[in-house]
Amino acid sequence: MNHDAHSQPPHGHDHGHQEGDGSTGNHAEIAVLEKPFTDPVCGMKVAPNSQKEILHAGQTYHFCGTKCMDKFRAEPEAYLTLKRKEVAAPAAGTIYTCPMHPEIRQPHPGNCPKCGMSLEPMIPELEEGANPELVDFQRRFWWTLPLTVVVAVIAMLAHQFFHGGLPYQNWIELALSTPVVLWAGWPFFVRGAESVRNRSPNMWTLIGLGVAAAYAFSVAATLVPGWFPEAFRQDGRVGVYFEAAAVIVSLTLVGQILELKARSRTSDAIKSLLGLSPRTARRIRDDGSEEDVPISHVHIGDMLRIRPGEKVPVDGMVIEGESALDEAMLTGEPMPVSKRVGDKLIGATLNTSGSLVMKAQVVGSQTMLSQIVQMVAQAQRSRAPMQRLADVVAGYFVVVVAAIAFLTLIGWGIFGPEPSWVYGFVNAVAVLIIACPCALGLATPMSIMAATGRAATQGILFRDAAAIEGFRQVNILIVDKTGTLTEGKPAFDRIVPASGFTEHGVLQIAASIDQGSEHPLAHAIVAEAHRRKLALDKPESFESSSGIGVRGIVGGRRIALGNTALMETEHIDWKSLVAEAEALRAEGASVMYLAADGQLAGLIAVSDPVKATTPEALETLRRTGLKVIMATGDGLTTARSVAKKLGISEVYGEVKPQDKLTLVERLQSEGNIVAMAGDGINDAPALAKSNVGIAMGTGTDVAMNSAHVTLVKGDLRGIARARELSVATVRNMRQNLTFAFIYNALGIPLAAGLLYPFTGQLLSPIIAALAMSLSSVSVISNALRLRGTKASET
Numbered sequence: 205m206n207h208d209a210h211s212q213p214p215h216g217h218d219h220g221h222q223e224g225d226g227s228t229g230n231h232a233e234i235a236v237l238e239k240p241f242t243d244p245v246c247g248m249k250v251a252p253n254s255q256k257e258i259l260h261a262g263q264t265y266h267f268c269g270t271k272c273m274d275k276f277r278a279e280p281e282a283y284l285t286l287k288r289k290e291v292a293a294p295a296a297g298t299i300y301t302c303p304m305h306p307e308i309r310q311p312h313p314g315n316c317p318k319c320g321m322s323l324e325p326m327i328p329e330l331e332e333g334a335n336p337e338l339v340d341f342q343r344r345f346w347w348t349l350p351l352t353v354v355v356a357v358i359a360m361l362a363h364q365f366f367h368g369g370l371p372y373q374n375w376i377e378l379a380l381s382t383p384v385v386l387w388a389g390w391p392f393f394v395r396g397a398e399s400v401r402n403r404s405p406n407m408w409t410l411i412g413l414g415v416a417a418a419y420a421f422s423v424a425a426t427l428v429p430g431w432f433p434e435a436f437r438q439d440g441r442v443g444v445y446f447e448a449a450a451v452i453v454s455l456t457l458v459g460q461i462l463e464l465k466a467r468s469r470t471s472d473a474i475k476s477l478l479g480l481s482p483r484t485a486r487r488i489r490d491d492g493s494e495e496d497v498p499i500s501h502v503h504i505g506d507m508l509r510i511r512p513g514e515k516v517p518v519d520g521m522v523i524e525g526e527s528a529l530d531e532a533m534l535t536g537e538p539m540p541v542s543k544r545v546g547d548k549l550i551g552a553t554l555n556t557s558g559s560l561v562m563k564a565q566v567v568g569s570q571t572m573l574s575q576i577v578q579m580v581a582q583a584q585r586s587r588a589p590m591q592r593l594a595d596v597v598a599g600y601f602v603v604v605v606a607a608i609a610f611l612t613l614i615g616w617g618i619f620g621p622e623p624s625w626v627y628g629f630v631n632a633v634a635v636l637i638i639a640c641p642c643a644l645g646l647a648t649p650m651s652i653m654a655a656t657g658r659a660a661t662q663g664i665l666f667r668d669a670a671a672i673e674g675f676r677q678v679n680i681l682i683v684d685k686t687g688t689l690t691e692g693k694p695a696f697d698r699i700v701p702a703s704g705f706t707e708h709g710v711l712q713i714a715a716s717i718d719q720g721s722e723h724p725l726a727h728a729i730v731a732e733a734h735r736r737k738l739a740l741d742k743p744e745s746f747e748s749s750s751g752i753g754v755r756g757i758v759g760g761r762r763i764a765l766g767n768t769a770l771m772e773t774e775h776i777d778w779k780s781l782v783a784e785a786e787a788l789r790a791e792g793a794s795v796m797y798l799a800a801d802g803q804l805a806g807l808i809a810v811s812d813p814v815k816a817t818t819p820e821a822l823e824t825l826r827r828t829g830l831k832v833i834m835a836t837g838d839g840l841t842t843a844r845s846v847a848k849k850l851g852i853s854e855v856y857g858e859v860k861p862q863d864k865l866t867l868v869e870r871l872q873s874e875g876n877i878v879a880m881a882g883d884g885i886n887d888a889p890a891l892a893k894s895n896v897g898i899a900m901g902t903g904t905d906v907a908m909n910s911a912h913v914t915l916v917k918g919d920l921r922g923i924a925r926a927r928e929l930s931v932a933t934v935r936n937m938r939q940n941l942t943f944a945f946i947y948n949a950l951g952i953p954l955a956a957g958l959l960y961p962f963t964g965q966l967l968s969p970i971i972a973a974l975a976m977s978l979s980s981v982s983v984i985s986n987a988l989r990l991r992g993t994k995a996s997e998t
Contacts, residue, residue: 242266243265243267243268243272244276245272245276250266250268251266252266256268256270258273258276260276275496299311299326300312300313300323300325302318302321305318306649308323309326315394315395315398317402317404318404319406320396335464338461338464338465341457341460342461344391345454347388348383348387348450348453351384352450352453352454354380355381355384356451358373358376358447359377359447360447374422374425374426374444377426377444378423378444378446380446380450381446381449384449384450385453388457389449392411395408395412396408396411396412396416397412405602405606406602409602410636410639411452411456411637413636414452414637415452415453417632417633417636418448418449418452419449421444421629422445422446425443425444445630452637459981462981463981463984480515480552480573481517482499482514482517483498483499484497484498485497485499485506485508485518486508486509486511487501487502487507487508488508488509488561494509500568502518504564504565505564506563507523507561507563509561510560510562512527512555512556512557512558512559513554513555514554515552515554516529516552516553517551517564518571519550519551519565519570519571519572520548520549520551520563520566521546521549521562521565522543522547522549522560523545523562523563524545524560524561525545525558525559525561526544526545526558526560527543527555527560528541528543528557529541529543529549529555529556530553530554530556531550531553543560550573551571551572551573552573572916601948602639605636605952608956609633609636609956610632612628612631612632612635613625613628613629613631613632615628616631616632627957631955631956631957631966631967634955634956635952635955635956637955638951638952638955638975639948647937647940647941647983648669648940650983650987650988651933651936651940652672652933652937654987654988654989655929655933657991658929658991659925659926662922662925663915663916663919663922664914664916664922664926664929665913665915667912668912670912672934673930673933673937674877674895674896674912675896675927676930676931677877678830678878678896679877680876681831681832681833681879681880681881682867682868682890683834683835683880683882684834684835684836684864685812685843685846687882687900688881689815689818689846689850689920690814690815690846691812691813693728694727694728694794694810695810695811695812696728696729696731696810697809698808698809699806699808699809700784700785700806700807700809702803702804702806703780704803705806708736709805711729711732711736711808712738712741713758713805714765714808715730715732715738715740716740716741716742716743716758716759716763717746717755717756717758717765718730720748720754720756721748721754725794725796725810729808741758741759743757743758744758744760745757752767752769753765753766753767761800761801762800762801763798763799763800764776764798765798766796766797767796767797768797770797771799774802775802776799776802778797778799778804780804781797781804781807789842790841791845792812792842792845794809794810796808814846814849815918817920817921818850818920819849819850821919821920821923821924822850822851822920824921825920825927832852833852833855833867834847835856836859840857842857843857843858862889864880864882864890865889865893868880868890868894869893877895877896878894879894879895879898880896880898881898882898891912896912896913897913898923898926899913899914900915900918913926936986936989939986943986944979947979951975
């Protein structure tokens with residue numbers, strides 16, 4: 205977690221290292237990994253340092269640097285009260301769900317009624333502490349491991365030193381194994397019983413049956429050996445399997461510990477997103493004074509100061525100042541983005557240079573960061589279509605395995621070599637233990653969780669698993685023009701001055717009269733004048749004529765700025781620049797004429813520029829075999845001019861929302877897999893109908909709610925990255941499913957002893973338990989490789 209996430213130190217992320225402590229970046233990473241103490245001001249995990257600690261109320265507090273120490277000295281109770289509230293108040297309304305069965309949801313921890321797996325929060329908390337189930341399993345494992353080792357050694361080696369084994373060996377093994385089986389293995393029996401009660405047989409059904417059978421058989425053989433016929437006796441005594449029961453429990457605990465640790469890493473992406481948000485904001489009071497307040501106390505309309513090196517607390521707008529912000533953590537854009545008065549700010553982005561004053565506009569769960577976290581969590585808990593096959597197989601799996609185990613017992617008992625029933629019992633237990641429906645169930649959910657987390661760090665938000673799986677099959681991409689291929693907002697293009705006028709003069713007059721206009725085209729002209737640092741005059745009078753332009757008096761001169769209809773109304777001869785105007789329109793620009801005191805002064809072109817990344821993105825998509833089609837509500841002439849620049853051959857202009865929807869349906873009826881990329885309300889129906897709808901993060905909420913994928917930055921290059929990730933994820937899921945099927949297809953016959961006639965070897969239940977535990981861990985480890993997938997930067 206970044207240590208500037210709370211108090212917002214003025215020198216940014218490395219302020220603790222700039223105060224003479226001599227730390228290097230590598231040392232800082234080591235300190236973060238150790239995490240022995242937490243700075244109560246900024247929340248950073250810090251190593252103990254006698255020069256950076258304060259004794260308060262009999263307790264020592266550790267800090268990352270002198271600035272946090274100074275703040276604590278000034279208001280210790282403020283920070284300690286905040287800390288106590290954070291620790292004492294668990295997240296209200298936390299919903300728990302199952303990684304394998306996301307439809308299972310409940311407001312408290314527990315076990316999944318379908319698979320027995322421990323439920324986990326849908327959205328993990330940033331500082332949720334140790335997993336209680338992991339702590340419990342570790343305690344059970346370590347406290348009983350010595351007993352397991354001793355009973356296993358006695359069972360394997362005692363007969364080599366004592367003829368017929370140790371005196372009272374069965375009783376010794378009973379005493380040693382009972383705590384292991386009945387205490388350490390108790391959670392397994394509870395889950396197994398729940399699976400029977402819920403009529404949902406699962407992995408724990410098999411493990412419970414196997415361990416219970418081995419232990420119960422051994423207890424009976426120890427207490428009442430006379431019950432057993434001679435076929436069950438070896439060296440004059442009935443064989444016992446206490447060591448098998450104990451070792452199976454210990455190995456299953458090891459597997460669960462490894463699995464829980466691996467599963468916890470799949471939520472790292474969400475935790476890293478949660479860690480981006482600062483804990484406090486610097487609020488400007490009405491009297492001009494400033495105070496640091498918890499982020500939860502920021503309200504819409506609050507004025508907040510963001511100093512260099514601090515993070516933006518919430519979403520809002522720049523009111524004062526100018527700076528460059530690093531938005532890479534949310535958008536994947538490596539270059540800082542310049543922000544000026546009126547520009548939008550995204551919460552959790554980093555202010556790199558100048559000081560800003562912002563107005564809070566979106567707070568709490570509605571900020572972009574919160575929405576991203578919720579979308580990632582929703583996608584991680586969704587089910588991939590590929591999982592349906594695994595679900596069907598797993599539904600019958602446990603019953604089939606139990607039947608195979610019973611047939612193994614009967615087959616070996618009747619047809620096997622002596623002692624045949626002993627062989628039959630051991631092999632039946634091995635069949636129950638080695639079968640692992642867990643590996644089958646985890647095959648796709650783990651891949652989905654790893655992939656959605658990785659995508660989120662690159663500014664790509666998948667709505668569900670089906671979108672990830674289906675993206676790779678897309679062969680046609682329909683793109684809107686405005687806001688998708690282009691910036692989506694008018695920008696100054698050029699000026700063509702008439703005879704006797706200069707370019708700067710035309711712009712100065714036009715911007716002066718447009719200061720009173722709310723039209724987006726006027727904003728573009730005024731912004732260009734400000735960029736050129738032109739001195740603007742205040743209009744003495746201003747009149748807006750709807751649909752044709754504006755009129756007024758600037759500097760004592762009568763000014764008219766608008767289209768040809770306005771020029772005709774003002775009796776201005778505008779035809780001397782008609783050729784230049786038509787050429788600009790052919791390039792997709794909007795043209796306005798400027799007249800001063802009845803004379804044509806020139807024309808101004810404002811256009812919606814193509815995004816700088818669009819040509820590169822389209823070329824990348826074409827190389828992957830995608831056909832790109834443009835469908836826009838803009839005029840056909842403008843659409844064709846933009847399409848020509850970008851090399852798009854199929855263009856539809858002046859289309860309505862229904863027309864876009866019809867286009868998607870027609871292409872789908874021809875057998876195509878269609879993706880639609882758009883950003884506006886008019887794109888929503890087509891986005892929802894397409895196989896994969898892609899919304900630009902810079903667009904409307906309606907578009908994003910209708911889409912299957914959202915590109916936070918609104919950059920088409922994200923489509924190429926998302927496609928690559930889709931291919932890698934599906935490949936990973938297939939690898940996991942293939943491994944799970946092959947593992948069970950080979951493991952069960954091997955445990956049943958089908959190869960014994962050819963090899964003379966049988967599979968011990970102990971080896972079966974080890975293989976079962978490692979199978980789930982292998983599936984999870986393979987899925988976690990997706991976290992390192994490097995999507996193309998083009």
